[in-house]
Amino acid sequence: MEKLRLGLIGCGRISKNHFEAISQIPEAEYVAVADIIRERAEEAAKTYNIPSVYTDYHKMLDKEQLDAVSICTPSGLHPSIGIDVANHKINVITEKPMAINVEGADKLIHACDENNVQLFVVKQNRLNTTMQLLKRAVDKGRFGRIYMAQSNVFWQRPQSYYDAAKWRGTWEFDGGAFLNQASHYVDALYWLLGNVGSVMAYTATMARHIEAEDTGCAILHFRSGIIATLNVTMLTYPKNFEGSITIIGEKGTVKVGGVAVNKIEKWEFEEYDDDDRIVEEANYQPPNVYGFGHNPYYRNVVDVLLKRAEPLTDGRDGRKSVEIVQAIYLSAKTGKRISLPL
Template structure:
């Protein structure tokens, strides 16, 4: 059995999910790791038995024989790093969002196409048991016509969170609550409901000393007529409260809530389906807002690289949420409705 050899760039808070996920897959292993902060990198190397350490990712790309590189750095760095990886003919996996604007997202997609390597963008929330059930209900037509959808991301990020890493909350490297924390929820609405036709939004920086927004509301009008709202704040007292998606249709109403779409809070349809029994037991308690989705996500990635599966999300899929969020920012800035594609 071929072992997929993986390199990691960035040892910040999300890297643990990647390292844990791969540690459970016999056909894959992290063989090299790179970070500018020596202590973070040493801790990761010791905890996961990784022998090859680098302060410069270009050196890692030159010296290691890698099948895949996982990029877990600040969002604004994803595109250039991904392009550099692709130029070494190595497959690219990037955390969300893949970029902070569609121009750099397109440059990364192009580089991967030209170098004939695969581009994976992490969208782990799609793989939650609760979200899989909701997607199945939509695909089976159980809602009938869907009228309205709502997503709430009511979380808490104290000032210390932004102060700990200077890139957080900056336009160049991070974006605000929509681009960073809510991007999985924007992606989920697109995945569940289809393409967005136009967007209207308000954003504000109310309590955090950052460039980008800590709070905002957006209205999405989908091409199929559905209207959806996304409400986002990082100012929830006293801690993370809700990460939810509600769908209201002519024959069904569902709310998946909890702190990170981990609890089915309402599941009601006109007609019975065997999934209704599964829905009663689908709730789970995640260790944090990232959930357990990185595990099945990496399982898919490794299977793709071993020629056993097709990608669950690729670069073009990952680009969609970047474009929708860019439209949200454009609407908030101009006070006008913004049509898609941009």
Template sequence: MHTFALAGCGRISKNHVDTLLELEKEGRAKLVSCCDPVPERACAVAERTGCQPFPSMESMLEAVKCDVVSICTPSGLHPAHVETAARYGRHALSEKPAGTSLSSVDRAINACDEKGVRYFVVKQNRFNKTIALLRRALEAGRFGRLYLLSSNVYWTRPQDYYDQAKWRGTWEFDGGALSNQASHYVDMMQWMGGAVESVQAFSATLARRIEAEDTITVNLKYRSGALGSINVTNLTYPKNLEGSITLLGEKGTVRIGGVALNKIEQWQFDAPHEIDGEVDDANTNPSSVYGFGHVPFYRHVLDVLDGKAEPLLTGREGRKTVEIIQAAYESARTGRAVQILGRNSL
């Protein structure tokens, strides 16, 4: 059984705690410690799970042995906390995004390389049944040449969401709608479309009192010649409406929608295939935009640690999303398209 420590006991940590409690029942993982600068948060997790609470990551790692540190701190702190885990010889599992700057993510990657520890980045939507089925169709060549990819993230984050924590909506620790709410969708677009060559974006802060954007449109040009677009807003009235991805190719069209990539709305190809019979069973009805992907993601991590699987979501893979987001913000700021292929790549 692999042991885990939890760094950060805020909003997203519940998904990790729930997952680890389920995996403990399977005899595969156990949460042994947690930390948060707000003592009440750490104590609440400790009371629920029986783990040991601490006020800081350093005090936790010095006092309690663990195999993996699950990092659920503000986005801008993710890379530094990965470095801390590596310094103590622990594997790091970071929530999305990997960070808010490429340079900090690169330092985290190098730190893990130097210490010989694993660096995982949470991309739980890749484990949605709908997305897994789409990926199988793509790898089977059913689309032929891809022409156009698009993703819409029409969600709602009211002002009181940002007011709950000073770091939210800041450039240093969070970024805006693209970096926080839509980073999983940026990952989907590069995972399905392949290497992105250039990015052009327009952004605006229309209704929220934050540093970063609450609305953004991003255009992508892929190395393959395909084009893509990502539309994101946190201003949808009155509630979350859509989290979708659409792939249009010479031999196929697929649209996966719902609130969180949970429903196959279009599935059309030029020829039948055995996986077509799995379409209806792939649809789910999650209670939140987080979906059901954390448990299979953690199972994948455990399989990697047990030597049963090759890692799919490393720090370097998570870096690709950060590079696209950083390029989009640079484009929105300068008004120019930004070339990203090969820039600062490790």
């Protein structure tokens, strides 16, 4: 069987997860990589046995016969590069967030629609075993009425992290702690609890020399009436401490915690379900805050491209978390409650 031919643009920190995931899927392979720093692209190509290296991704798109391209560049570049990929009639796989604002997200969605190509937004945390278990409990109605939820992202990003790449912490290319590090948690709250009706927030840049925020708190009021809080900081001493989601309902309380929603810390329901037996098995020790979700994520992408499955997350799904974070920033800036949709 002919393998799906993939390309990747941006061989930085997150690209390793993409290369590793595809290396475990026999029906697909990376055949080309592009990075403006040639050494970085060459190192990736050597490590993962990829034949073609480019410093200009446009040349890669022109020369290579590709089924899909993974975009692992700074967030602010995701829409423009994704549009270029779509205009070559190639399917788009973009890291989160898909854009730094709704306008960018909409342009990318429109380009993929126009060119009749798939748009996949990486939301690997949804596929972690712990989160799958929590989602099932919500979908089965085990909580009864859900009253409240809380998500904490108490991580550490030292100044050296921001200094290592000029784009980090800038409004043009990155956004702050909410849009970059906490975007998976924003997505998880929406995925678990439904649409957000309005948002109120405070943000601050307390200790890092960056344009965007390193700390903030947001209150999300869901259309269903659920009230949720999201507390985020990159200033936790001395290292990443907690990435958690807690849901409190009339018939159940669950906290999925650990460093990156990798450990079920509380799981209590009024009525028994067979899922209760596998709670311990769902816990895992992630190698980093990204977890193991890229592997099943790419399994789905490949199955969709081979017409065996429906996509788990598309552009319109990916747009939701961008819109919620944009509302958080708008509230923090104006001091007002912001209603959604924007």
